[in-house]
Amino acid sequence: MPELPEVEVLRRSLEPRLLGRRIERVQVLSPALREPLDRRALGRLAGRRVTRLRRRAKYLLIDVEGDSTLIIHLGMSGRLTVVPHAAPVERHEHVAFHLAGRGGKGRLRLVDPRRFGLAFALPTGRLATDRHFAHLGIEPLGDELTSRYFKQAARGRRGPIKSFLMDAKIVVGVGNIYASEAMWQARVHPRRSVARVSMATWQRLRDAVRGVLGQAIEQGGTTLNDFTDGEGNAGYFQVSLAAYGREGEPCARCGRSLRRLVQGGRSTYYCPGCQR
Ligand SMILES: [Zn+2]
Structure with missing residues (x-):
């Protein structure tokens, strides 16, 4: 997809x-x-x-x-x-x-x-008021996404950080794989409650979300031909992932075995050693 x-x-x-x-x-x-x-x-x-x-x-x-x-x-x-x-x-x-x-x-x-x-x-x-767009949160790659924005959006909320990151009413475009990767990069456990995230951690999450999406765009640019050649090639690109899909493999940061858990019916891959 x-x-x-x-x-x-x-x-x-x-x-x-x-x-x-x-x-x-x-x-x-x-x-x-x-x-x-x-x-x-x-x-x-x-x-x-x-x-x-x-x-x-x-x-x-x-x-x-x-x-x-x-x-x-x-x-x-x-x-x-x-x-x-x-x-x-x-x-x-x-x-x-x-x-x-x-x-x-x-x-x-x-x-x-x-x-x-x-x-x-x-x-x-x-466009802005059309039903397809009116409910959408901010863009992840624009200037609006700041640690302060995340903190304000989390005010009064509970629930795990993963569902927060994937909520398109808050920020669009953070799909399951990218949320998993961003939490690994930011060293945040996927079950951590949004009520217990410090400003420094929001900053790490913000940088990680932008980082993983930006990296995917960069890598995708190199497979551009597959994507647009009109030859019937589906061409959705693969990105290199540090955590997602790597259950049982060693964490690239601390060496512990990566684990998988299911949240809201979707898999999250994380490191029990360095994600808190
Ligand atoms: Zn680790």
Whole structure:
């Protein structure tokens, strides 16, 4: 499943291929993904030039002229690629945006076998209040994420640090694997109550969250071709992980055997020696 780093790498890789190009025609090939595909709203993107590519949580936002935005979510299995004009329509190709301009004709297509993805269009100014975005917490890589922010968000809360880090109403994009890794890096036990986290530890957690996501983005950049070659390669990238999936292996910091525990139905890997 694509996580925030994959979407950020996708944004960076698509940016040079899309900026300044015009959407000539929009082709909706299926009635619905996770939600119905709104033919009329998507069709209104035709004739407009792409002005900016942004990301919010795991949504890719493609701004076009006339204050409209195309929003794509990859769901579980989505792939968004730019392919040559003549590329045959692929099975599970649900929406295609035919492009003109620099680089000749081509098309931006969303292929999604499991159909948990989304594609919709909105006036750009309405994004913040739209139901897909209104409840989202802050971005993990922006300046808003500080130790002070974490501390304030934790005020009056109980429960383990892991569920706090993974709560998208607080901060978006910290999935199960990244939460596990960040806690290992910050030397915080996954069951530690958020009520018992010091300011210094919040700072370590904040740095660790940004570190693991940033590292995944960097590593993902090196496997960019897999991700966008349009050859049917799923291409979701593997990152090197210090704790996740390494039950029984020695901790790289203290040598104790890493353990696994299950929280909220998801596995957490941690070191009993150096995570407190
Ligand atoms: Zn350790």
